[in-house]
Amino acid sequence: MDYTIKEIALRAGVSKSTVSRVISGKGYISPATREKVEQIIRELQYKPNALARAMVSQRTHNIGVIIYRQEYPIASHPFYGKILDSILTAAEKMNYSVFVSTDREMTHHSADFMLEKRVDGLILISRLKQQLIDYIQNFKVPYLMVNGSTDVEGVFHLVNRDDMGGRMAADYLIGIGHRNVFVLAGPQTHRSHNLRLKGFREGMEKHMNPVSESSIAYLAASTFEEGYKTMKQEWTRFQSGLCTAIFATNDMIALGAMSFLQEQSVRIPEQVGVMGFDGIDYAAMYFPSLTTIRVNIEEMGRQALTLLDKQIRQEPVKAKTIEYEPELIIRQST
Amino acid sequence: MDYTIKEIALRAGVSKSTVSRVISGKGYISPATREKVEQIIRELQYKPNALARAMVSQRTHNIGVIIYRQEYPIASHPFYGKILDSILTAAEKMNYSVFVSTDREMTHHSADFMLEKRVDGLILISRLKQQLIDYIQNFKVPYLMVNGSTDVEGVFHLVNRDDMGGRMAADYLIGIGHRNVFVLAGPQTHRSHNLRLKGFREGMEKHMNPVSESSIAYLAASTFEEGYKTMKQEWTRFQSGLCTAIFATNDMIALGAMSFLQEQSVRIPEQVGVMGFDGIDYAAMYFPSLTTIRVNIEEMGRQALTLLDKQIRQEPVKAKTIEYEPELIIRQST
DNA sequence: TTGAGATGTGGGAACGGTCTCACATCCGGA
DNA sequence: TCCGGATGTGAGACCGTTCCCACATCTCAA
Numbered sequence: 001m002d003y004t005i006k007e008i009a010l011r012a013g014v015s016k017s018t019v020s021r022v023i024s025g026k027g028y029i030s031p032a033t034r035e036k037v038e039q040i041i042r043e044l045q046y047k048p049n050a051l052a053r054a055m056v057s058q059r060t061h062n063i064g065v066i067i068y069r070q071e072y073p074i075a076s077h078p079f080y081g082k083i084l085d086s087i088l089t090a091a092e093k094m095n096y097s098v099f100v101s102t103d104r105e106m107t108h109h110s111a112d113f114m115l116e117k118r119v120d121g122l123i124l125i126s127r128l129k130q131q132l133i134d135y136i137q138n139f140k141v142p143y144l145m146v147n148g149s150t151d152v153e154g155v156f157h158l159v160n161r162d163d164m165g166g167r168m169a170a171d172y173l174i175g176i177g178h179r180n181v182f183v184l185a186g187p188q189t190h191r192s193h194n195l196r197l198k199g200f201r202e203g204m205e206k207h208m209n210p211v212s213e214s215s216i217a218y219l220a221a222s223t224f225e226e227g228y229k230t231m232k233q234e235w236t237r238f239q240s241g242l243c244t245a246i247f248a249t250n251d252m253i254a255l256g257a258m259s260f261l262q263e264q265s266v267r268i269p270e271q272v273g274v275m276g277f278d279g280i281d282y283a284a285m286y287f288p289s290l291t292t293i294r295v296n297i298e299e300m301g302r303q304a305l306t307l308l309d310k311q312i313r314q315e316p317v318k319a320k321t322i323e324y325e326p327e328l329i330i331r332q333s334t
Numbered sequence: 335m336d337y338t339i340k341e342i343a344l345r346a347g348v349s350k351s352t353v354s355r356v357i358s359g360k361g362y363i364s365p366a367t368r369e370k371v372e373q374i375i376r377e378l379q380y381k382p383n384a385l386a387r388a389m390v391s392q393r394t395h396n397i398g399v400i401i402y403r404q405e406y407p408i409a410s411h412p413f414y415g416k417i418l419d420s421i422l423t424a425a426e427k428m429n430y431s432v433f434v435s436t437d438r439e440m441t442h443h444s445a446d447f448m449l450e451k452r453v454d455g456l457i458l459i460s461r462l463k464q465q466l467i468d469y470i471q472n473f474k475v476p477y478l479m480v481n482g483s484t485d486v487e488g489v490f491h492l493v494n495r496d497d498m499g500g501r502m503a504a505d506y507l508i509g510i511g512h513r514n515v516f517v518l519a520g521p522q523t524h525r526s527h528n529l530r531l532k533g534f535r536e537g538m539e540k541h542m543n544p545v546s547e548s549s550i551a552y553l554a555a556s557t558f559e560e561g562y563k564t565m566k567q568e569w570t571r572f573q574s575g576l577c578t579a580i581f582a583t584n585d586m587i588a589l590g591a592m593s594f595l596q597e598q599s600v601r602i603p604e605q606v607g608v609m610g611f612d613g614i615d616y617a618a619m620y621f622p623s624l625t626t627i628r629v630n631i632e633e634m635g636r637q638a639l640t641l642l643d644k645q646i647r648q649e650p651v652k653a654k655t656i657e658y659e660p661e662l663i664i665r666q667s668t
Numbered sequence: 669t670t671g672a673g674a675t676g677t678g679g680g681a682a683c684g685g686t687c688t689c690a691c692a693t694c695c696g697g698a
Numbered sequence: 699t700c701c702g703g704a705t706g707t708g709a710g711a712c713c714g715t716t717c718c719c720a721c722a723t724c725t726c727a728a
Contacts, residue, residue: 005685072422285590338714390714
C-alpha cells in the first residue's frame with residue numbers, strides 16, 4: 001500500500017541512500033541508475049513520507065493560524081474567512097500547509113496543539129490575549145501578528161491603518177455634504193474599532209465638525225444582529241437628531257443598520273447615507289451596495305507568509321510594525 | 335528549546351520507556367516515579383512530538399479536505415466556507431486537524447499532497463473529477479464524499495436531497511398563490527443545481543402547473559454576479575411574462591437577481607417574490623431577507639467526520655449514500 | 669520453601685526518511 | 699607510473715516516539 005524508500009531500493013537493486021539521492025537530486029548518480037529508480041518510483045506511485053522527512057529535517061512545512069474567536073465559524077466569517085483565504089493562497093504558493101485553530105479557552109490549548117504538531121511558525125490573528133502571546137513567545141517558535149497588538153518587542157505586526165481609514169471616512173462624508181453623522185462603534189476593547197472611531201473623530205474635528213458623544217452608539221459586538229438591534233434602539237434618538245449619514249466601524253454593523261432602516265422604509269442614500277469599514281465581499285452585494293473603507297487583506301496575507309517564511313528560514317529580518325493603507329470604495333449607499 | 339522524552343528521562347533519572355509510560359498512562363508505574371516525571375514535564379513544558387508519534391502509530395490525526403474549486407477563496411465562499419466550518423468544528427471535537435486544498439490542475443497535485451502528508455482520511459467535496467476519485471481510490475486511504483457523486487462502489491456519499499428541496503420550493507410557492515414562476519438555474523453539470531431544478535419542475539407539474547422551458551434561464555455560473563447579469567438580460571422577457579415569483583437554484587443567484595430587481599425599483603415581495611436555495615448566512619441578512627431551502631450543512635459535516643473516523647478506525651461500517659432533508663425557511667422575500 | 673503472578677523498570681528495535689562518511693572506480697596531468 | 703580529484707554507491711547513525719521483551723523484586727497461596 002504505502003511503499004517506502006527501502007522497498008524502492010530493494011526493487012531497483014540499490015541502497016536506500018541511492019534512492020534518496022535520486023529523489024532529492026543531490027549527490028552523484030549515474031544516468032542509468034537514476035532512470036531505473038525513477039521508473040520504479042513511477043510504477044509504484046511512491047509518495048515520500050512527509051512525516052519522516054520532517055523528523056530529520058526538523059521542518060514540517062506546516063504553519064499554524066490562531067484566530068481569536070469564541071468559537072467557530074471562522075471560515076464563513078466574512079472578515080476572518082477572507083484573511084484565512086489570503087493566507088491559504090499565499091501558503092500554497094510557498095509550499096506551506098496550514099492548521100487553523102481558535103483560541104477560546106483559558107488554557108493555551110490552541111498553542112499547545114500547534115506546538116505538538118511542530119508547526120514551523122505561527123500567525124496570530126486579531127486581539128489574542130497577552131497571556132497567550134507570552135506563552136508562545138516562550139517557545140521561541142517564529143510567529144507574527146496580523147491585525148492585533150502586543151507590547152512584546154521584536155515581533156512583526158501587520159496592521160491596517162485603521163485610524164487613517166477613519167479619517168478617510170470623515171473626509172469623504174464631509175466632502176459629500178454630511179455634517180451630522182451618527183456613529184455605530186464596535187467594541188472599543190478591540191484595537192480596530194477603537195482606532196477607526198478615533199480616526200473618524202479626528203477627521204471630523206479637522207473639518208470643524210466634531211462628533212458629539214451623543215451621536216455615538218457603542219455596541220457590544222461587531223455583528224449584523226448588533227447593528228440591527230442598536231439601530232432599532234437608537235431609532236427615536238436618531239430621527240430627532242437630524243442625522244444625514246451613518247458611519248459604522250465595520251461592514252457587518254453597517255449592513256445590520258441598513259437592514260433596519262430599510263424595514264422602516266428609509267431610502268438609502270437619499271434620506272440617509274450609510275458607510276462601513278472592512279470591504280467584505282458581501283458589502284458589494286447588498287442593495288444598495290455599501291460604501292466602505294477597504295482593508296487590504298490580500299496583501300497582508302501575502303506579506304505575512306513571506307515574512308514568516310523568512311523568520312523560519314532564519315534570514316535576518318528586523319521585526320517591526322508594518323502598516324497597510326486602506327482604500328475608499330464608493331458605492332451606492334452614499 | 336524542544337525537549338525530548340530522552341531529556342526528560344535523563345533529568346528524572348529513569349529510562350525513556352518509563353517516561354513514555356507516564357505520558358501514555360499505560361503499564362505499571364510507581365506513584366513516586368510518576369510524580370517525579372510529571373513534575374519535570376511540567377517544569378520544562380515538554381510537548382510530545384506529534385510527528386514521532388505519528389511515525390510509529392501510523393496515525394497522524396490529520397485529515398484532508400479537497401474541494402472542487404478553480405481557485406481560492408474557499409473559506410470566504412458562503413457555501414463552502416460553511417461546510418469547512420462544520421468540518422472544522424467536528425474535527426476538533428474528534429481530535430483531528432484538517433488540511434484544506436483545492437483541486438484545480440489536471441494533475442493530482444491535491445491528492446498527492448494529502449497522501450504525502452499521510453492524512454488519516456479524506457473528505458471530498460462537491461463534483462470532483464472522476465479521474466481524481468479513481469486515483470484516490472487506488473491508494474486505499476479512507477475517504478468519503480460530501481455533496482458530490484461517483485459511480486465507485488463502496489463509498490460513503492453524504493448528499494442533500496436536492497430534488498426534494500426543489501419540490502418543497504414548488505409546493506410553497508404554489509401554496510402562497512404563485513402560478514407563474516421564473517427559474518434561474520445554475521450550471522446543470524452540477525448535481526445539486528440539476529436536481530434542484532428537476533425537483534422544482536416535478537413539484538410544479540404535480541400541481542398541474544408545469545414550468546415552461548421559456549421561463550427557465552440557464553446560468554453559466556452559480557454566483558451573485560451571474561444572477562444579477564442574467565436577471566438583467568432576461569428583464570424584458572421577464573416583464574412580459576407576467577411572472578410573480580423567481581426561484582433560483584441557489585441563494586447567491588437569488589441575491590444577485592434581487593439586487594437587480596431592486597435597482598429597477600421592483601418591490602419584493604409585493605410585486606415579485608424571490609426564493610433561493612442553500613440557506614447561507616448572507617441570505618438572512620439581506621433586505622428583504624431571503625426565503626430559502628436550507629441545507630443541513632452542520633449535520634453533514636458532523637456525520638462526515640463520524641463516518642470517516644469509523645473508517646479510519648477500521649470499524650465495520652457499510653458504505654452507502656446518506657441523504658439529508660432540507661428545510662423550508664420562510665422569510666421576507668416571499 | 670517455592671514459584672506463579674503482580675508490579676516496576678530498562679534495553680532496543682522499529683517507524684521512513686536524510687545525511688555523513690567510507691570506499692571503490694575512473695580519468696587525466698605531472 | 700602515480701596520485702588527486704571527480705564520480706558513483708552503500709553502511710549506518712539519527713530524528714523522537716511507541717512498544718515488545720527481558721529482567722528484577724515483591725507478595726501470597728500451595
